[in-house]
Amino acid sequence: MTSIIKETQSIKDAVAFINTIDVNKFSRLLSRIIQKLHVKGERTFSEEEEQKLQAALSLDKNALDLVLETAAFILEQAVYHSIKPAALLQQLEQIHLNPDKAEVFSQSWASAGPELVEKLKRNTFAPKKLDFVSWQLNLQMAQSSQARLKSPSAVLQLGVRNEDSEVQENIFVEFNHQQLLEFYNKLEIVQGQLDSLT
Amino acid sequence: MSLSNVKDTSFLGGRIPPEIESMSKNLKDVDQELFRKLLKAVVSALEGKDCREIMKSIAESSVIPQERLSHIIAGMHRVLSEAIRLPASSLKQETFKEDLRELRIPEDFITDFSSVVFGNRRAALEAASSQSDPHLPSLEEFKWRVDVSISTSSLARALQPSVLMQLKLSDGSFQRFEVPVSKFQELRYNVALILKEMNDLEKRSILKIQD
Numbered sequence: 001m002t003s004i005i006k007e008t009q010s011i012k013d014a015v016a017f018i019n020t021i022d023v024n025k026f027s028r029l030l031s032r033i034i035q036k037l038h039v040k041g042e043r044t045f046s047e048e049e050e051q052k053l054q055a056a057l058s059l060d061k062n063a064l065d066l067v068l069e070t071a072a073f074i075l076e077q078a079v080y081h082s083i084k085p086a087a088l089l090q091q092l093e094q095i096h097l098n099p100d101k102a103e104v105f106s107q108s109w110a111s112a113g114p115e116l117v118e119k120l121k122r123n124t125f126a127p128k129k130l131d132f133v134s135w136q137l138n139l140q141m142a143q144s145s146q147a148r149l150k151s152p153s154a155v156l157q158l159g160v161r162n163e164d165s166e167v168q169e170n171i172f173v174e175f176n177h178q179q180l181l182e183f184y185n186k187l188e189i190v191q192g193q194l195d196s197l198t
Numbered sequence: 199m200s201l202s203n204v205k206d207t208s209f210l211g212g213r214i215p216p217e218i219e220s221m222s223k224n225l226k227d228v229d230q231e232l233f234r235k236l237l238k239a240v241v242s243a244l245e246g247k248d249c250r251e252i253m254k255s256i257a258e259s260s261v262i263p264q265e266r267l268s269h270i271i272a273g274m275h276r277v278l279s280e281a282i283r284l285p286a287s288s289l290k291q292e293t294f295k296e297d298l299r300e301l302r303i304p305e306d307f308i309t310d311f312s313s314v315v316f317g318n319r320r321a322a323l324e325a326a327s328s329q330s331d332p333h334l335p336s337l338e339e340f341k342w343r344v345d346v347s348i349s350t351s352s353l354a355r356a357l358q359p360s361v362l363m364q365l366k367l368s369d370g371s372f373q374r375f376e377v378p379v380s381k382f383q384e385l386r387y388n389v390a391l392i393l394k395e396m397n398d399l400e401k402r403s404i405l406k407i408q409d
Contacts, residue, residue, distance in 0.1 A: 080354050121358045123350070128375040130363075133385050137395050145327035147283045152396045155334055156389075160375045171373050173365070174334040177396050184393060186340055187386045190361060193344045194379065197359050 004077040007095050014070035015097050017063050023100045025057060030104060033071050034112045037079070038119040044068065078109055079117055085110040123163075131168060132159025154180055208297040209289050210280055221273020222301045224266045230306055232260060236267070237310055240274045241319065244282075245326045274311075281315040282323050291316050335367035 005011060018026065036044045045053065045068070054064050078088055085106045092102035134157040140149050158171040175183065210218065225233075239252045253271070257264050281294060291312055298308045314320075343362040350356050361377040377385065 076352065080352060082353070082355060117353065120350070120352045121356050122378060123352065130375050130377040130381045130385070133381065133388050135388055135392055137392055137399070139399060143328065143331040145279070145283060145331055146285075146324065148285055148288060152399050154392045154396065156392075158373075158375075158385075160373070171365070171367075172334045173367065174336050176336075177393075177400070179336060180389065180393055180396070183337060183340065184386075184389045186342070187382075187389060190342055190344060190382070191386060194359060194361070194382070197344070197346060 003091055003094060004081050004083060005074060005091055005095055010066065011070065011095055014066045015095055017059060017067050018070070018101055019098045020059075021057050021067070021101070023104060026101055027104045027108070029053075030071060030108045031112065033068065034075060034108055034116060037072065037075055037116055038123065044072070074105065075109070075116075078113065079120060082117060085113070128160040128162055128169070130158055131161040133157070134159070152177055208300060209284060209294060210277075210297065214301065215276050215280075217269065217272040217276050218301065219273075220269045221277075222303050224269045224273075225303060225307065228262065228270065230310075232256075232262070233307055234310060236271060237274060237314065240271055240278065241314055241323070243275065244278060244323050246329065277311060278314060278323070279327065281311075282320065282327060286316070286320070335369040335371070337365060338368050339366035340364075341366075 021029075033044050050061075050064060053059075054061060057064065057067075059067065074092070077083075083091075088109055089102050089106040092105055093099065097105070136155045136157075138153050138155065140151050140153050142149050154175045156173045156175065158173070159168045160171060161168050208214065235256050239249045239256065242252070243249045257267055260267065277298070281289060294315060295308050295312055298311060299305075303311075314323075341364040344359060345362060346359045347356045359379055361379070361382050363373075363375060363377055365373045367373065
């Protein structure tokens with residue numbers, strides 16, 4: 001299988017540094033990186049944490065940055081190609097990573113990998129995503145222009161959220177019976193399309 | 199009609215609105231042509247159209263002083279809005295005419311009123327007047343797309359279906375958002391549930407009570 005990690009100079013340097021790290025510490029480092037890999041634009045470690053890491057791993061700032069970036073890169077490649085843990089192990093040995101570190105990589109990937117792939121599958125470019133559905137069914141008895149109504153009316157609340165924010169925007173839509181039925185029929189058509197995909 | 203002191207109150211309620219009282223006083227020596235012009239203008243106004251030009255021209259071409267005309271117009275507007283408020287099933291045409299006769303409105307004019315309230319323009323009038331009532335936006339247009347993302351910058355083989363929806367609401371706003379397949383199922387399920395509840399509601403006896 002084609003190698004997913006080309007052995008460039010910076011890879012060689014990174015591997016050299018990684019090989020100096022204690023295997024247990026490295027294992028914990030890797031789990032943390034995997035957890036945050038699907039989140040775009042957020043640094044895995046805060047400034048403070050990075051400084052502590054530098055001390056704990058006896059690496060200067062540049063070395064640490066290189067190690068973190070390279071570890072993340074390897075994982076991203078693994079995800080992109082949906083590579084199996086055994087194949088990953090082979091690739092890492094090819095770039096001269098110590099067997100114990102390679103083993104740690106492979107194991108972390110085996111346990112956390114599938115979940116990461118699922119999360120990334122759900123990442124899309126759409127600005128907003130439907131997050132929350134709620135509704136209320138009312139019986140409207142009257143309004144200024146009409147007395148003695150007794151017309152059922154439903155209010156649908158659609159909560160949409162931007163990819164990176166916690167703020168939910170609510171869309172409220174009102175339907176009478178006929179309108180709701182029309183909407184439902186359209187949803188059924190969409191469902192038909194989804195069914196034809198599987 | 200000898201049991202007249204046990205008669206139901208007029209469709210206008212226990213107390214006749216003042217503008218209607220004053221209209222009936224001011225209808226003397228108004229000919230049918232003028233009455234019909236005024237009625238037509240009032241119906242236009244109820245449908246939401248701008249009638250200032252028409253009213254001006256009627257006022258200018260008539261011998262009747264503007265003040266009297268404004269009493270008549272106000273009364274007409276009130277009679278029509280009150281009649282349209284009540285569903286056609288509860289206010290019968292005969293009752294409507296009877297109630298107007300009680301106000302001593304000439305028979306020809308009663309017929310004209312009646313043809314507006316019970317004629318084929320009624321639906322348009324009802325729709326126009328409920329525009330100004332408070333309501334949440336309704337769905338005007340619903341467009342959708344089913345996508346399968348085959349590959350992304352993070353995954354060579356993604357093969358993930360998703361639904362993209364675009365809603366155009368009656369307040370003019372557009373809402374576009376993606377719906378993950380699981381949320382779509384939730385939405386569909388909930389809409390079906392509301393429809394079932396609506397059906398149950400419509401069957402219940404409270405709705406069968408005639409008023």
